[in-house]
Amino acid sequence: MNAKSAILSLALLLSVGGTRLAAQEPPTLDRVEELARLGRTEEARVAVGEWWRTAGPKASRRETQRGLWLRGQLTPDAARAALDFNRLVVEYPGGPFSDLALLRLAQASYAAGDSAAAAAQVERLLLEYPSSPIRSEAEAWLATAGPVPQPEGAAAVPGDTASGDASPGDTLPAEGAGEFTIQLGAFSSVARAEALLAQLSDAGFAARLARVPGSDLVRVRLGRFDSTDGAEAILWQVRDRGFTATVARDAHREELVVR
Secondary structure, three states, X not given: OOHHHHHHHHHHHHHHHHHHHHHOOOOOHHHXXXXXXXXXHHHHHHHHHHHHHHOHHHOOHHXXXXXXXXXXXXXXXXXXXXXXXXXXXXXXXXXXXXXXXXXXXXXXXXXXOOHHHHHHHHHHHHHHOOOOOOHHHHHHHHHHOOOOOOOOOOOOOOOOOOOOOOOOOOEEEOOOOOOEEEEEEEEOOHHHHHXXXXXXXXXXXXXXXXXOOOOOOEEEEEEEEOOHHHHHHHHHHHHHOOOOOEEEOOHHHOEEEOO
């Protein structure tokens, strides 16, 4: 190969390399949200991590808050999510995601069995964010959350049921495998549960009604999953359609309500 050919070959390699680098631009937060909405949760996690590594250190205040919110929503690590949500509440009070972060912290406290902390976080949201559009959502969630989750095999706490106008109803063992599910509400009234079920059906979701041992509440649930990853992919879509939802871990203990 003569000198001229070598130079041309080197120029071609540099050109191809430059094209590849351009094609591998760091992901944007818009791209992270798009991946999450498509149910590509793992890709979204990788993308938000890459965003924090490349763009996070020089991001604007608003973009930093958005990055914290997305990372907290996407991580399967409850402790990691709590850190991000707490940062939104403490470091960015009054920010565009701080009220949402308080609701997520309340739901995490409930899932961990701490109903007092969950109630306190909702009360803080109502007090500090009187104009928040999610006030009614937070109040409704707290009112319908029901008893805090009990460990599998734990004895039912006396009186740990809700009074109301629900009829006992016939039940049968739930079908399918997987202990994780998406819960959208828990009601003492079968009629209220069925109303939510109808709304979900209209939105294209095939939900079900179920009870769990130790509680008479009728729960509105969607899907059964072997891990939080599968549940979170659908959870994002459900919340994106305007429904309040959280992940529960007792689907394997369900008894389906026969309608």
